[in-house]
Amino acid sequence: MVRVELRGILKKWEGFKLGISDLVVEDGEFLTLLGPSGCGKTTTLRMIAGFETPNGGEIIFDGKPVNDLPPYERNIGIVFQDYALFPHMTVFKNVAFGLEMKRLPKLEIDRKVKWALEIVGLAGLEKRYPEQLSGGQQQRVALARALVVEPEVLLLDEPLSNLDAKIRERLRGEIKRIQRELGITTIYVTHDQEEAMAVSDRIAVMNVGKVEQVGKPLELYYKPRTEFVARFLGISNILELRAVGGRACLGGLCFKTPRDGRIRIFFRPESVYIKSGKTAEVVDYELLPGRIRLKLEIDGKSLIAERFLNELPFSVEEIPEHVDIKVRNFSVLGK
Amino acid sequence: MRSKVGLLLLIPLTFLIIFFYVPLISIIKTGLWNGGFTLKYLSSVLQNDYHRRVILFTVEQAIASTLLTLAFGLPGAYIFARYDFPGKGIIKSLLTVPFVMPSVMVALGYILLFGKDGIITGLLGHDLGILYSWKGILLAHAFYNFPIVIRMVSSLWQRINPHYEEAAMALGAKGWRLFWRVTLPMLSPAIFASAMLTFVFCFLSFSIPLIIGGYQYATIEVDIFTSVMTLLDFRTGAALAIIQITLSVAFMYLYLRSLDAYAKREEQRVFRKPLPFTRWDWLSLKGLAIAFYSFLVFIFIVSPLLAVLYDSLRFNGHWSLEWYSRIFSAKYNPMFGVTTLGAIRNSLAFGFTTIFLSLIVTLPIAYALHRWRFTGKRLFDVLAMLPLASSPITLGLGYIKVFHTTPLYYTFWIVAVAHTVIAYPFMLRAVSTSLKKIRPNLFEAALSLGAREWKAFIKVELPLALGGLIVGSVFAFAISIAELGATYMLAKPEYTTMTVAIYKFLGARQFGGASALSVLLMVVSTLGFLAIERIGEEVW
Numbered sequence: 027m028v029r030v031e032l033r034g035i036l037k038k039w040e041g042f043k044l045g046i047s048d049l050v051v052e053d054g055e056f057l058t059l060l061g062p063s064g065c066g067k068t069t070t071l072r073m074i075a076g077f078e079t080p081n082g083g084e085i086i087f088d089g090k091p092v093n094d095l096p097p098y099e100r101n102i103g104i105v106f107q108d109y110a111l112f113p114h115m116t117v118f119k120n121v122a123f124g125l126e127m128k129r130l131p132k133l134e135i136d137r138k139v140k141w142a143l144e145i146v147g148l149a150g151l152e153k154r155y156p157e158q159l160s161g162g163q164q165q166r167v168a169l170a171r172a173l174v175v176e177p178e179v180l181l182l183d184e185p186l187s188n189l190d191a192k193i194r195e196r197l198r199g200e201i202k203r204i205q206r207e208l209g210i211t212t213i214y215v216t217h218d219q220e221e222a223m224a225v226s227d228r229i230a231v232m233n234v235g236k237v238e239q240v241g242k243p244l245e246l247y248y249k250p251r252t253e254f255v256a257r258f259l260g261i262s263n264i265l266e267l268r269a270v271g272g273r274a275c276l277g278g279l280c281f282k283t284p285r286d287g288r289i290r291i292f293f294r295p296e297s298v299y300i301k302s303g304k305t306a307e308v309v310d311y312e313l314l315p316g317r318i319r320l321k322l323e324i325d326g327k328s329l330i331a332e333r334f335l336n337e338l339p340f341s342v343e344e345i346p347e348h349v350d351i352k353v354r355n356f357s358v359l360g361k
Numbered sequence: 362m363r364s365k366v367g368l369l370l371l372i373p374l375t376f377l378i379i380f381f382y383v384p385l386i387s388i389i390k391t392g393l394w395n396g397g398f399t400l401k402y403l404s405s406v407l408q409n410d411y412h413r414r415v416i417l418f419t420v421e422q423a424i425a426s427t428l429l430t431l432a433f434g435l436p437g438a439y440i441f442a443r444y445d446f447p448g449k450g451i452i453k454s455l456l457t458v459p460f461v462m463p464s465v466m467v468a469l470g471y472i473l474l475f476g477k478d479g480i481i482t483g484l485l486g487h488d489l490g491i492l493y494s495w496k497g498i499l500l501a502h503a504f505y506n507f508p509i510v511i512r513m514v515s516s517l518w519q520r521i522n523p524h525y526e527e528a529a530m531a532l533g534a535k536g537w538r539l540f541w542r543v544t545l546p547m548l549s550p551a552i553f554a555s556a557m558l559t560f561v562f563c564f565l566s567f568s569i570p571l572i573i574g575g576y577q578y579a580t581i582e583v584d585i586f587t588s589v590m591t592l593l594d595f596r597t598g599a600a601l602a603i604i605q606i607t608l609s610v611a612f613m614y615l616y617l618r619s620l621d622a623y624a625k626r627e628e629q630r631v632f633r634k635p636l637p638f639t640r641w642d643w644l645s646l647k648g649l650a651i652a653f654y655s656f657l658v659f660i661f662i663v664s665p666l667l668a669v670l671y672d673s674l675r676f677n678g679h680w681s682l683e684w685y686s687r688i689f690s691a692k693y694n695p696m697f698g699v700t701t702l703g704a705i706r707n708s709l710a711f712g713f714t715t716i717f718l719s720l721i722v723t724l725p726i727a728y729a730l731h732r733w734r735f736t737g738k739r740l741f742d743v744l745a746m747l748p749l750a751s752s753p754i755t756l757g758l759g760y761i762k763v764f765h766t767t768p769l770y771y772t773f774w775i776v777a778v779a780h781t782v783i784a785y786p787f788m789l790r791a792v793s794t795s796l797k798k799i800r801p802n803l804f805e806a807a808l809s810l811g812a813r814e815w816k817a818f819i820k821v822e823l824p825l826a827l828g829g830l831i832v833g834s835v836f837a838f839a840i841s842i843a844e845l846g847a848t849y850m851l852a853k854p855e856y857t858t859m860t861v862a863i864y865k866f867l868g869a870r871q872f873g874g875a876s877a878l879s880v881l882l883m884v885v886s887t888l889g890f891l892a893i894e895r896i897g898e899e900v901w
Contacts, residue, residue: 077805097808104809110802114824123820124810175810 027211028088028178029053030074036082037069044069044235046083051179051213056205058214058222061232062258067215070232071181074213076100087178098127100179103172107184109164111156117143117167118152124175142174145204162193169201173208180205180212186221198225219259223247231255248294249357256292256359263298263329264359265291277324278305281356293356295319298331302339303350311345318342322351370729373722373745380778381748384759385606391762392599402600412584412597416604419580422495422570423563426502430559431552433503434510437658440651441511442518446638452655455662456508461835461890462666463843465863466879467504468572470665471497473672473872480668497573502566504661506559510552517551517626519633547626554623557616564609565752567846572867581605585754586846595762602755613750617743666883673876684877698854701862705881708842708859711777712885715841716834718781719788723833727792728818749786756782757850771853779847784840788833795829796822835889842885859885 030051037044044066051057059067072078074085076097084091092100103124111120121142125135143149146166156164165185172180182201186194202225205212216222222229223243230240231254239246239255250256253264267274267290269283274291281291306322306329313319318338320331331351340346392402406412441449459467474481475491482488491497521544529543567582574580579587581601589598642648676683688701699707726745730738756779764770799822807817823830845860852861859882866875 075805075809077808096813097805098811098813100809101811102809104806106802106806108800108802110800110806112803112806112821112825123807123812127811127816171806171810181809 027053027209030179030211030213031086032070032074032083033086034083035070035073035080035085037066037073037078037080042066042235046070046237049230049237049240051211054209054211056202056212056214056225056227058216058226058229059232060216060219060222060229060258062217064234065232066235067217067232068183071104071183071213071215074179075102075104075181101175101177102179102181103175103177104181105165105168105172105183105185107187109156109168109185111164111167111171113156115155116152117148117154117156117159120156120167121171121174123171128175138174139170142170145173145207146170146200161189162197165189165197169204173204173210178211180210182212182214184215184217187216187218194221201225223259231258233258248297248355250292251360253290253292253359261295261330261332263293263295265327265329267291276327279324279351279353281353283358290359291356292359293353295330295332297353297355298322298329298333299352299354300331300333300338301350301352302346304348305350307348308345313342320345320349322349369725373725376722377745377748377782381751381756381782384756384763385751387762388599388602388606388755388759391595392603395596402596403603406597406600406604412601415579415581415584418495418578419564419582419605420608422498422502422578422580423560423566425495426499426506426563427556427560429499429503430506430510431556433661434507434555435514435552436654437507437511438514438518440654441515441635442633443635444638444647444651445635446642446648446651446655448655452658455658456511457890458662458666459505459508461839461886463839463845463860463863463882463886464501464505464566464568465572465843465845465860465867466669466882467501467665468569469863469867469872469875469879470668471501471573472867473668473876474664480671492573493575493578495574495578498566498570498578501569501573502559502563504665506562507661509558510555513555513558513623514548514551517548517623519635520627521547521633523633550619550622550626554616554619557612557619561609561612561616561750564612565605567752567754568864571845572864582752582754582846585752585758586850589754589758589761590850595758598758599762602752602758606751606755609750609752610747613746617746669876669879669883672872673880676873684873688874688877699857699862701878701881703855704857704859704862704878705885707856708882708885710773711780711844711848711856711858712838712841714773714777715780715784716837718777719785719837720830720834722781722785723788723792727789727796730793731796731822732814732818745789746786748782751782753779753783753844753847754850757847760847760851771851773856776848776852776856777841779851780841780844781837783844783847784837787836787840788830791829791833791836792826793829795826799825831892835892839886839889842882 032046032049034048035044035046042064059070061067069078073080076092076095080093085093087100112123115123118139121139122135125138130138139152140149143152146169148163148166148170151159151163151167156167159167165188168185185201186197189197198221201214205225214222214225226243228240228242229246231238231246233254239251241249246255247259250259250262253262256262256264265276266288267276267281269281269286269289271286272283274281274283274289283289283291300320306324308320309323309328310321311318312321314332317332317334320333322329322331335342393399395401441453472492473479475489475497476482477488479492489496491500525547526539526543529539534542564580565582566580567586570578570580571583571586574583576587581604585598585601585605588594588601638648638651643652673684674680674682729735730742730745735741760770760775760779764775769775803821803825804817807821808814812820842858843860844858845864848856848858849861849864852858857865859878863875863878863882866872866878
């Protein structure tokens, strides 16, 4: 297994520039590149795989630059969005392909293919052709094919986006389990923040060709540094306030701040706690399964609160016109 | 990368330069150079009444043939795109037949049907005047090209998203207005591309006008042939060839452009299911129209072949295998330098050699065009496809000019090479089209699993392009065994092929022998036809 570093990576093409000054994926770590379409996450993955060449900078596997190595010498495994299973080969042949390229003896190939298919739970389907498999099964074959060569880095490019929601949730759990079992350095590309939070050790959020922030899922979720990261990961309350003497206040609701002047306070809807009172006006509300989302207004500024129904100090039938609120977990966004 | 490009392309490029571009330049030199640049030969051709009429007729008959082909093909395209009916599979298979049927044989079929003693002439009691006139040429050209129109247009028709028409209908369009305003504009790339292809084929047509048009209805191709082979007038031949190449390159350019537009539309993944046909539908007007059309297609395609088969089995007014035993007896073939078995052997040898040489030329070019980006790639693509716009007679003329002093001249190989230059663009198109359909991810997946580029190509892409490769090979084979002009000009008597032998039989008015030989040729062609059907790939 290896540690992957991207140093000063630059990639330009018509009307687009991608720059990653410094990104490290630790040995055995599961790192996700998360961002909207067109942010450069797939291009980054393709540069690590060796399908694209950066215009500048270095891609380093365990201290060795691999920029000049073609894909077939990088010892990687990759799973594509559309799986890219070879349609003219059986499941067995697909999985065995990489081993045959290494000219392993037949017995060893048989043993390893069996191992890989067992890991992904597809033992017994060796003789099927890709078109005879369901989407989920094809995805597993693609994963087995990538894993069987014991790659140093596993690259996954939106591997679940062509699947139904239910299968997607089950498979992402399995990908995570297999990754932990094998301890393989993994780079995962997705635009789905929930998926990213569920599987990753760390997430790198990307936006228009730049890495905005790297961190553990909950760290990014609760302590985003930019508005983009905040909004991309979920519903956000962002209050623009003026801080004086280390405090910024909005109608009796005060936040301790590290500096004075114009400041942006960020918190998630579930960080807003509700009591009976008069500070905030209840403008609207929405019922969700087991939860309620309240739209509140204080001094003309809107914010959103979300609570489990059984935590409310009042019943859903008689929602008061005003409430008091308290914010537990907030952060200050950068400028 | 640059050096690899050069290395891989060395063989096909050298081949093309020596066997296509050098002869081409030599023709241009013959026509425009005599101690210095001169327009003498060109202008004397253009001022000559006969040659001028030939040039005009070539264009006129190509336009008329194209219109006739469209008139016959478009209803078929509609029927094939819209309806599923019993027997559709058979009609669809029949449409492949003209692709692999040598034109000498079809011309013979028309003689046997429409000639003075022809079958149809006999049935009707009078001569329809089709043979030895422009009517016969148009009919034979439609025979060859209407399947192209049906295939290309119906393929696009099925891919038009029904929502467009439904939206137009919801807005009040119906019937002709719907077709005229919505459907037709969306079909136009297919109609235009198939029409352009038909036009180019008809423009360069040789055997058909040579045999059933006669001296009066000659095309430029026939005119070059007679100028060179009968009158030994190389200057006039070269001047005519220059005019022909200039025009055909322009037409071919239009065709390739229209093909781009067509290919873009054809990529749409929408696939409309044809409407199934119930028993009662046959009794509706639509059903009757479809039945009638299918019947016409059947008659159109099968009748010349049946006429040849019938004639080969008739001797002095009764059923007999006499013609077959005659063509195999050594005494009965005063016209050519080999026995019938020898001609069969020659045809097969040229056919397989053409496949082999075409593969050598095609595969590196297809790989380079598919895999690499390099400067001048577009130009390279055009230069590689240019032989498609040249004609066998022009090629033959060029070879006589360039190689008549070399040891290559009059050998087996010069004929095989000529066949390859004529055939390989078709193979290149077939292979490139199948390569384009392969998702690029598969290649990348193979690389990520440790396969080198060429290994990924051989293990993953080539097997997936096998259909195109086989169709291309069958094409090369069919073109080689059907080829008449260049073979006639370049082969010495002992390399006479079946096609040339049939032509010589025709020249001697020995129709029975020509028919029996044609039936043998038909057997060989049918094998090619079955191969295409087995692969099940669309030919165009």
